[in-house]
Amino acid sequence: MMKRNIYIDNMDVDLAKDTYFNKLNINPTFEYVKVENSIDRISFDMVEALMSSPNYNAAAMDGIAVVSAKTLNASEVNPVILEEKKDFYYINTGNVIKEPFDAVIMIEDCIELPDGKVQIIKSSYPWQHIRQIGEDIVKSEMIIPSNHKIRPIDIGALLSGGVESIKVFKKPKVGILPTGTEIVDDLKNLKMGNIIDSNSRVFQGEVLKLGGDPFRYSPIEDDYELLKTNILKMVRENDIMLINAGSSAGSKDYTVNIIKELGETIVHGIAMKPGKPTILGIIEGKPVIGLPGYPVSSYLVFEEFVKPLIHKFLGKKEKRENLIKATIAKRIVSSLKNRELIRVNLGEVGDKLIATPLSSGAGVTMSLVKADGIGIIPQNVEGAEAGEEIDVKLLKPLEEIKETVVSIGSHDLIMDILGDMTLLSSGHVGSMGGIMAMRRGECHIAPIHLLYEKTGEYNISYIKKYFKGKEMSLIKGVKRLQGFMIKKEDKELVKTFRDLLKEEISFVNRQRGAGTRVLLDYHLKLEGIDPQSINGYNRELNTHMAVASAVKDGKKTVGLGIYSAAKAMDLDFVEVTYEDYDFLVETSMLEDEKIKSFIRALSSKAFETRVLSLGGYKLIDAGEIIHIES
């Protein structure tokens, strides 16, 4: 039996932050940088002009400099003749106006005579067309306030104001240490059971973008003494130290004990999900944070604790997060004990902003990549019902979200191609899931491929059944080939549905409501096969590629799926049937700009070329509209 850590705390997130930051008591420091290198740095003090700009009286026009008094009575009937050197001199914009000259006459208003003299027919007034000393910047005037992020235009003004270098907040040095014997630094060395270190690279990018100075160390294996020695050394080299992971309660999770030995842990375990196994520690007065290993958890813990910490070093006042309200598309269950953070896709459907939760595993990095926002279910609230409004922190500009077509339904590889060609957010819940999402008004389009058992026809019967009295249309998509996916060496094992009953075979199924599952059940019923007698019938995966991947790595494993997935995984393929993969849409939405642009992409030559190169598709009527009578 092994020794494991036990979490002491389930501390409220805000309380944990306050407790920790109070204990840390960070005093930001400054440094001087040359103005030309100060872009994106934060001013430590207010910066005043050291010199006026212009710092001399300067011509504001091309022309001649004159003494205004000498031109006082000039008019068309009483022109004044001026002599060069004596009465005027030629100047260009920016040239010095020397005393006693006190006005500039534009070259357009000068009649240049053959003898070099100039004739004037309009009087000039004192300081006419002259940029007086300090017109732009007056010495000692404030150019930028303190705590101001320097923009390019500020650099221009600072230089014009005679400022060569300025005091800025010193960037905190942030050390990032990946730990774990299974962690590999280089994809080339990746073996079974290894994990490529990706979190530390995410932190590196985040620290950089926040204005900190990241330093990533090479991974260190799970060796208590080795870790201890190195962590102490690294703490001394940095202002903030991040350790990832070892913050959990596994037998090799040393981080908490090392921090305790070298310093103190202020918090271990926060009431946030994902993110619970977080350590907020202090060694030699410096913040040392242990972040959980799962990518999503570590990202959210970084956002919650490391980001405001870096802000403190940079003198940035913490402001309320800019949250927006969105209607949650499906029921979210959350424990009273935790603040729950849910990755969501957002889309403007009708006049509502709809938040659709993405798959919730803390390991699913792609859910963060695809997320438009993070939905927040507060602590002491037991989830949210579908249709309720929740707070969402945006990850993408709202404007972009509003231009995005929200698709929920069946999965197909062509959705990636369409997602590359248009703004498309694509949720994969199977065809029936898409129909239900459309009924609840959560999506603009629903990709479906549903075989109607009685007629053998695709999609239309289902729409008539589920959308009685509504004006619906079908945007025709592709014909795609479904069949058995199997490894090349196992290819003799499966030719028909009946072969799935063989004892040595492991089947990998799709989830309930998936069109491919409907297809399977249809054929099993036709042939009178009991589904439960198929080994693996209950193992459900959500996408064709996931099934293909399981087939590839399993022993005598078979799945039903599309040709392109089998091809991508270099599997053998036994044809079953071509089916119609189409897009359900409300007829009224066909006039919407985003849907029009989606249809344009679907009908384009570029799309056809890319889809046909996948293999297993036919394009006959892509982009055509069928209005459904219901």
Place this chain on the structure above:
Amino acid sequence: MMKRNIYIDNMDVDLAKDTYFNKLNINPTFEYVKVENSIDRISFDMVEALMSSPNYNAAAMDGIAVVSAKTLNASEVNPVILEEKKDFYYINTGNVIKEPFDAVIMIEDCIELPDGKVQIIKSSYPWQHIRQIGEDIVKSEMIIPSNHKIRPIDIGALLSGGVESIKVFKKPKVGILPTGTEIVDDLKNLKMGNIIDSNSRVFQGEVLKLGGDPFRYSPIEDDYELLKTNILKMVRENDIMLINAGSSAGSKDYTVNIIKELGETIVHGIAMKPGKPTILGIIEGKPVIGLPGYPVSSYLVFEEFVKPLIHKFLGKKEKRENLIKATIAKRIVSSLKNRELIRVNLGEVGDKLIATPLSSGAGVTMSLVKADGIGIIPQNVEGAEAGEEIDVKLLKPLEEIKETVVSIGSHDLIMDILGDMTLLSSGHVGSMGGIMAMRRGECHIAPIHLLYEKTGEYNISYIKKYFKGKEMSLIKGVKRLQGFMIKKEDKELVKTFRDLLKEEISFVNRQRGAGTRVLLDYHLKLEGIDPQSINGYNRELNTHMAVASAVKDGKKTVGLGIYSAAKAMDLDFVEVTYEDYDFLVETSMLEDEKIKSFIRALSSKAFETRVLSLGGYKLIDAGEIIHIES
């Protein structure tokens, strides 16, 4: 007589852009970068996963790996005993699940027996607590689309998907050449008539922030052959070449002729103000742009032409600018010939977003630093009347603008200090200007110091007169010392107002409506002095510091102003009087959060300390409120 260029064009801005970009026909190129260094780069193609993640079946919990079939009937009454190595093995999260094991039981659900065996009282189902191959990322799935700006989280997903390096748009190399004999590279070498090169540093920062690769050359003097040789060399070293300035029609403006000689000019002169003298040229197939010399003009021309050009190199689709509507506070006169761009301050006053134009000189860099947005008066429109709505391009986040106190009125150095302590936008138009702005509903507060001739009392009489029937209040500010400013060597010249009549003296006045001008006129009237007999009475400057600066650099020059301005310029000062510098506000606004925060700053110890260190101020009742009966 000198040879000058003549503008050929006054071309519509959009037409100029289209013509130029069509002629250029830019084909972006790509390069490969390591994923860990790809932050903020733009993907050239869609990127697919090269490997699944996890790429093996992995434990999702700490616990034991079992064969699910062996636990099928486990229950409290019928516990199942499992033997290590034979029936189970211990695992931590992330460990490999080896066949035939197909489920994980959490350590919390295991009863560990003294003999090393484990007792189970709940059955497990196949794939329970196992992250199946491809659960996060499936090989060949799209991770990011093309034309996507890489975020830290994308880097994590790309690495997890086995991607080591990706194809990104190559950054365009942008050469930046400052030209002009008067241009100096280093503040230390600045002499009278020289200008410090600041535009090129602004361009450098802008190019960097847009994702380009800037290279700034040292300034080159106005020497035709030298410029020509160097420009050709530089064009060959870069993808885009910016030349600043020499684009105008002055006698030393060589840029257009050099571009014509080395290549061709597509446009010279655009219908935009500021920004008219712009050259859009091509040399050896590459874009060469001549930008005007004034900082504001060059910035706006950069925004209009260089920014979209860099976007083209980076594959970024040009979108409609995100414009908002704002009510213009005062009449703008604009020529039908040009698109007019006006720097504005924005503030939410009542339920309107009010745009107040900042001083309009193209040389006034500070107007850009202070601007919240750029107002646009389209070509073929003859200006805008006060109260009309215009389009504004935001330079700051709207949220920040809404939290900003808009102050319009008299100028004082304490406004810089308050601007450093709170979000404050401060326009200087004199006390009467402030009163008028308040009447038009353009500002939240108006700093005023208006002497009422009949009573010798400050401010209150004016408020009663101009705000009949309105609930107004006065936030008490500071008592400040006014007096004559004069150079130390001239200190014997002026002791009284009557001394201003001396012939050798040049006076520098403040603009009409300024409280200091009212003070002057009050004293002149008291002593029966004719203002027009004072030499320089009509020379008007807008701030105390501008007057102090003019005194500093003039010959026997005198101004009336505040002590702190004289001190900042190291001038002698002859005391005249202490006056009340207060803030006018609508009574209803006293409950507003931003105004409360302004009053807090005004009453703070920190403010008092900073103001007293300037000298010439007394703080007696700063932050107190006087309700005005009217």
